[in-house]
Amino acid sequence: MSRRSAIGLATIATLALAWYLATMPLEWISPGRFPSPLDVWLALQQVTLKGYANGLLYQHIWHSLKLVVLGFLVAAGTGVPLGLLMGWSARAEALINPVFLLIRPIPPLAWIPLAILWLGLGDSAKIMVIWFAAFVPSVINSFTGVRSIEPSVIEAARMLGTPRGRLVREILFPAAAPMIFTGLRLSLQASWTTLVAAELVGAIYGLGKILNVAQTDLYPGMIFVGMTCVAIFGWATTRLLAAIETRSLAWTQLAEALP
């Protein structure tokens, strides 16, 4: 085991121990403020086996996960092509940019009340908000990706008589791919943040719903469970995207993994 992993593990173990001690035997932290390991365990059992906030844990997880992935794909599916178009065509950029600049400063979470007004508390409202949140980073990074392509690479492609379709598929897209993936990473992050927030404000199922109800119930153990789930699945989806990125960008010389 490397030194770094060993120290990391030791730190986490120490923190875990401190947590246990502070909340249980020593009671430095009152249970109303922060849950003890036992509280968390009990809450976990409850939500997994008996259910909480209208559902079992796996149902909530599945619901949130579904919405994040769907929202992310819609946002990426619309954002990346638009960014590529704006990067490639100065005309498209000139036409679309001002509107984009107008909408962009509005934080994605600020769309939540409007989304609720328009679509209620159901899934479509969530997808709409996720779309707004995740759309922007994909556009911007795809745009930058195209703009930072070395001009001589495009010139070489044109010199070789590459037709339009092939140019986009085999030249533009791979060349912009590293930045596109940066955008995707940001989009995924934004998707999670927005979903949790949207579910916190109002939802029927989901991890945010668990947090919401736990907050009203003053149930720290359950809050902890909810947050941990958010962290775990956020991490898992990020790692999945990173794996796809590594496979797709095998041809690059990325010297260090980006967090």
Add this chain to the structure above:
Amino acid sequence: MSALRLQTLSRAEAAALGAVGLLSFFAIWSFLSLSGLVPHQFLPAPYEVAARFGRLLLAPFAGATLPEHLASSALRFAYGFVLGAVVGIPLGLLMGWFRVLDEIVSPAFDALRFIAPIAWVPFAALWFGTGIGGPILIIFAGAFPPCLINAYRGARFVPRPLIEAAQMLGTSNLRIIVEVLLPASTASIVAGLRVSAGLGWQSLIGAELIVASTGVGFMMVQAQLDASTPTVMSAMVAIGLVGLAIDVALRALEAAVRRRGLA
């Protein structure tokens, strides 16, 4: 390498296209709203939103006028953002320099980083009720990571020769951090501040949607409960404007740093 430019548009042409884009946007909006294709209650016309915005500048809604709500929000933001920077930047620099510190803090940081700042709201509510501590915690959760990461990266990737030169000159650790790492990381740190401000402002709005009794996010929620779309949209515009102002200010800072040759 200069940026890729396939067609060079004259400034006039670019401006013209931009105007077309903007006007089309407002035209379509107005059309959808006034023709009734979208129920008017859901989509007020642009001028209605502008009128409401004007009114909110003077007349109170949900307890205060728009500027007063904004001031409330801005204050919370300032506290949280400054706290995030003041804790994150020095810690990042130290972690970039002291490997041991990096090894201790990083695992915990990496674990906590994946928790969306907004997910801290329940605990914030539990601990601080509707007091100012709650939003500050959430803003901190959003603003802290970029400050830390960028300071860390800046310190770690200072060119080796600079550090070796400093060591050769017998510079103490503290002095190296303050007089070599910090200046060399300035560009990265300022970039981090920009991201941090954006995330912090976002997190604030999110927090105010859930646990606040004043502030522009709170105002939006009240407007939504009242089904008052023009007010909701006015609040969105206000939020966007403030966010933009913050970003412009930090971008100017970035440019100033670059001009000073620190980048």
Add this chain to the structure above:
Amino acid sequence: MAAITFDAVQKVFARNGTGVVAVERIDLVIADKEFVAIVGPSGCGKTTCLRMVAGFEFPSSGAVSVDGRRVAGPGPDRAVVFQQFALFPWKTVHDNIGLGLRNKGVAREARESRIARAIELMNLQGYETAFPHQLSGGMQQRVAIARAYVLDPDVLLMDEPFGALDAQTRVTMQEELVRLARLNPRTVLFITHSVEEAVYLADRVVVMSRRPGRVKEVIDVRSVRAAEKWDRIERIEDVMDHESFIHWRTHIWRSLREEKSGQEI
């Protein structure tokens, strides 16, 4: 067959509202299968001239023609070898070389054999499945040359192709290019900063004035080379020992120095 003609060509770039004259006036005719090198001080517009033949830029006045037809845009009939290689980092060596053939619609079997021949020609055997970043600069430029050659272009345009290589690799590549030019002659327009390179490689050397660029003089190396049989001499250091080589090199150097003396360092 193919020849390149510059007919009263002028190129002006618009920069911040004012016009910068990159090339003031070029009149030049390059015969079919002739190897012409252009040397000149920095900023004299020699790269611009090449780019106009390539079709990446267009003259502000006058005409650039290839084989009697005005240049309308880039294409595989005028293959370009770039200074920065401009290989596609996500494609293997094989695919980099093959893209132009695929664009032309060459059938797979014919394509594969042509690629194989180009690889053999440029000594790239064994590297077909490698990616550009796995290769040294010299090898990458070989791939770029292979990519150009495989198209069997009428015109080969080389924009300081060896400028990014270290000195020794550069010499190796120059000798290779001479070998190639003998095996496979075609019209070549070669831009370089190096006078030795120009005199060693070219049939004629065009010396350009400093900006705004004009043709200062044209030196015919070919007649000297034929008379003294440099062609038979393989190694560049042997060629560079010849008095006539030294004479022409010094002459061009002096000519360039005259141009440079007006410039700031």
